[in-house]
Amino acid sequence: MEFIYTESELNSIAKQIIKSASSKMLAFYAPMGAGKTTLIKALIKELGSSDNVSSPTFGLVNEYALESGELLGYHFDFYRLNSEEEAMDMGLDDYLASKGWIFMEWPEKIPNLIPNDVQNIKIEIIDERTRKLTLS
DSSP states (O other): EEEEGGGGHHHHHHHHHHHOOOOOOEEEEETSSSHHHHHHHHHHHHHHHHHOOOTTTTTTTTEEEEETTTTEEEEOOOTSSOOOOHHHHHTHHHHHSSSSSEEEEEGGGGGGGOOTTTTTEEEEEEEEEEEEEEEE
């Protein structure tokens, strides 16, 4: 499934991803500046959280909750990892075993640790304002 969109259409794109996703584990493949975090922010909002969403670049993982306080899920940014062992040391297995949504930026840094049932999302930059998203 493919979508061509601009930032003004993110809420609609988020709804379609949630409706179409084959898994609650989403792996985002995209170059720097393509809008991974911006899209994840729209997804988290659409799923019912009002938490402040930011890239967990330095902390590696952010946790988000629903208005009720119930866990919504976890947002990872693996960009700064130097090895898959670092992901294991942070307890990645435990996070992946949770019932919550999993949002992974830079999953290519940990290829052997990505579950088979993950929903891959590829974002390509078409121009300054337009992106192409592919769910596979």
